[in-house]
Amino acid sequence: MNMPTSPDPEALYDKPHSVDLAQVMMVFQYFMVVSVSIGAVPRLFNWLKRENTDAPVLSDVDIGSSYPIEIVLPAVVVLTVPYIILVLDLGFGLRWARVAAFVVVPANTVIGIGGVARTYGEVLAVVVAPIWLTVALCVLGGLLSRAGRQWFNQGGWTPWYVRYEMDQRRRRRRPIRRRRRRS
Secondary structure: OOOOOOOOOOOOOOOOHHHHHHHHHHHHHHHHHHHHHOOHHHHHHHHHOOOOOOOOOHHHOOOOOOOOHHHHHHHHHHHHHHHHHHHHHHHHOOHHHHHHHHHHHHHHHHHHHHHHHHHHOHHHHHHHHHHHHHHHHHHHHHHHOHHHHHHHHOOOOHHHHHHHHHHHHHHHOOOOOOOOOOO
C-alpha cells in the first residue's frame, strides 16, 4: 500500500520570529542569572562604597558578603563568552545550540529561583518565580515551535547559501557565443 507523502515544506530563507524570541529571552535570562548569582545590586553598592577590602576567599563566602571585583569580572567574562556563542549559534540554526539551550535554560531557571530564595528570601523568590518560568517557557516554546523546528532541521540559512552559490555559479558561466562566418 503506497501512502502519499507530503511534500517537504518550503525552505525558510528568513529566521523565524520564534527563534528571535528565544534568543532575546536567553539574553534576558543571562542578565537575570548574573544579577542573582553575583548579587549585583548589593555588591554594586559595596563596590561603590569600597567595602570589599576584607572580602573572604570564594570558598568561605557567606551569602551577604561581597566578592572583590577582581574575582567577579573574570568570572563574568568566562560565563559570558560561551553564552554569547550559544545565543548566536541559535540564530544560525545549529542543532548543537538548540540542544544546549534545552539544558542551559532549565538549569538557569532553577539556579535563578534558588539564588533569589537564598539571597533575598523565599517571599521574593515566590514573587519572581513566575518571571523566571515565563522567560524559560518563551525560550523553550520558541525553539519547539513548528517554524523553530523547521529552522533547525534545515540547518538555518544553509538553503539560502546553497541557492546563493548556485546563482553565483550561473552568473560565472558565460554562454558560449559562436561567431557566424561571413560568406
